Amino acid sequence: MHEFSGGVKKPYQNIIEVSASDPHRGGLRPLTFVRQVLAACLYPQLINSDKLPVDVRQRAQRLLGACAGGSVGSYTATAGIAEIVQSVSDFITRRDGGIPSHPENIYISPGSHWNIFTILVNSKSSPRSGVLTPVPGYSNAVMSLTGVGAVNVPYYLDKEQGWELKVEELHRALESAKGNCKPVALYIINPGNPTGQVQSRKSIQEVIRFVSEKRLFLLVDEVYQECVSGEKSDFVSYKKVLFEMGHPYSDTVELASFHSVSNGFFGECGLRGGYVELVNVDPTVMKYIYKLFSKDSCAPVLGQVALDLMTNPPQPEDPSYPLYHLIQKMKATLLCNLKRFMEVLNSLPGFHCPPFEGGTFAFPRLHLPPKAVHKAKEVGMQPDTFYCMRLLEEAGVFTSPGCDFHLKDGSHHIGVCIMISEEVMEELLRRLACFHIQFMKDFS
């Protein structure tokens, strides 16, 4: 399909798309247990067949029992199916070592959570509301903010120190907003994406003190919580740290934490299932959030079902446990991909791959020769976009240039999803290395 373009024969058979975190696109297989339960929910005749494991059939039966009219085709409650919201709540409580999670604070969403910005910013306010967002960061966050009439206030992660979040930088960003907007919230991604940085407990404490002092709402994207690969790093949730810090933080700091079935080892991006847990949120705002979710009817029911399976997985005594446990193999794949990626990239001239602690993205720095930077300017492109375009054209590898993540300090990067199959990773590295060596030669 991609062999010819404008009549020129390409040296590759297919395009490897690793510009976004989309594991199935990168050759990873879905989890059998998940797909079996979903298929049985859709086509309940499968529940009576002995082709599927008994725990799959029981789970599908139980979940259908929680659907109106016994069908995944019915609308659900605004916040999601009560039984599934309970599974999510129990999962959070277990994850945080017993710190209680209350189902009434959880909303199941269609995965993308940006519309939460709608509630936090008042489009009619003057000065306009502002939200602090990280750089490097994703355009859809910024687009959502500006779409609701708010102002994006960028803060920069520390490139020289593995993209660490520095509280001094948050202070600077807040100060920079003066006269332009009224900052109302801080948006954080931890584990970082595309940066792969994982915040320590100490760093989280500092951020909590900062938002408490500045009275900012804390929005935390924790969708990569299962994907921590650094040897010294552990994922600790903002909620856990908040409660460990005690009064006044634990009962005043307003927090929204997001998670989904799209990211991590599930990789079910297409099902659109996620949740937000809200902590210490003012009852008036909670009412608005209910209304905000109401207007979209409900989250896709099969995304909700997948969320139940993610938060309440098979247990050792269940027949599906051994197969489900292949999720461990995916963790090994991620680690293996990471090791290979760093090995190869760091061996290439001009690439520097910082230590990586979590998430599903690698974000190596690229030192481009002056001739390449010059050529890029000539054709009216950012230098890293120019590199990525050439990589796509000549080697069929589709990556994201650093400038797409709003980096404007003259440094160049490429973003690559590494949660892909080992075979696809090997082919990607082969093509990338070949292309890169030629590229550096051409512009030396």
Place this chain on the structure above:
Amino acid sequence: MHEFSGGVKKPYQNIIEVSASDPHRGGLRPLTFVRQVLAACLYPQLINSDKLPVDVRQRAQRLLGACAGGSVGSYTATAGIAEIVQSVSDFITRRDGGIPSHPENIYISPGSHWNIFTILVNSKSSPRSGVLTPVPGYSNAVMSLTGVGAVNVPYYLDKEQGWELKVEELHRALESAKGNCKPVALYIINPGNPTGQVQSRKSIQEVIRFVSEKRLFLLVDEVYQECVSGEKSDFVSYKKVLFEMGHPYSDTVELASFHSVSNGFFGECGLRGGYVELVNVDPTVMKYIYKLFSKDSCAPVLGQVALDLMTNPPQPEDPSYPLYHLIQKMKATLLCNLKRFMEVLNSLPGFHCPPFEGGTFAFPRLHLPPKAVHKAKEVGMQPDTFYCMRLLEEAGVFTSPGCDFHLKDGSHHIGVCIMISEEVMEELLRRLACFHIQFMKDFS
């Protein structure tokens, strides 16, 4: 489950929920072909089994071939999977007798289409943007409008003439907005919901002339297009009439038409799949719409798959055709339910059920005795809410009061979804009749 409430034994075993259009909740069964294809897409092992008809397996195979990595768990293009967008486009062209539909003007959405308002209203404009919306109408439309900083400008359908849309009333509404906001769009639901009115070609022509003259964007909710039950009514799409009218209308009037798998005979509300076709929309606005859809990643893939099945159903030569054709039985069920509903309601004192032409809702008028109106005021409720609350409490039938649809003229109504199974309809009518006779006696 609902037998006891506050220790008082209820005379019903379950609650019949007919307050919203949600066919599976009301006992209708999903279409087997649809569910088989969806299950096979999720769990491709089923494609190799001989338990499923060959056309189901072929369709699933073809659709998976259109998904990145062959998985419904991958993200799709912003507007939806290209092959499915093409199916939708072909469906529209066939429906409109050959008037061409262009795939690049179609966006697959998660069913609820209210965020389209975001693009039409500029939250920073002064005076604020206004949108004309029908009464009776749904709260989520109004909530979405006000949520993006726009002003709702109600227009009233003619209660005395089967809820007909009168252009004089549109003029009045537009006039009423003066000094308050700048109307930019007209929102229409045809076939009507909850009113059941179906617009004639002549009525549509009048509306088109009106929006053309007043330079309003036309937003048309056509999700009930398959559900036309009046003997003299036929569904004609706004797009078809627009093109029949020719220049200048056909190349200037900006139109967005919505459809989904939730409504009508599919009843797959939980899958969240719908589409919008945009006609004559300014290229700048088209760019914004692309951005608007981008920020939500993509519509749920299984909702997209269902949309393919709805717009490209089995043909007479396909093995699944006879079973799929039971969709005709659902049309018969709808007609039968309607007939029974009108028969029973019109036989009850105080009820008046106007002739019904389309949609899935019945919206009979309720003439309440003065004592009931008085009692409602005493307990601080709208009279029709009071009636519906009592009906729920005493008979376990959950309906929507007319005032929820913003009727404020002192008339009372109840909204009932009639796209339910015949058994549920009979039980509903039995309970409603019993309750109503007692209610009228109590307040006589």
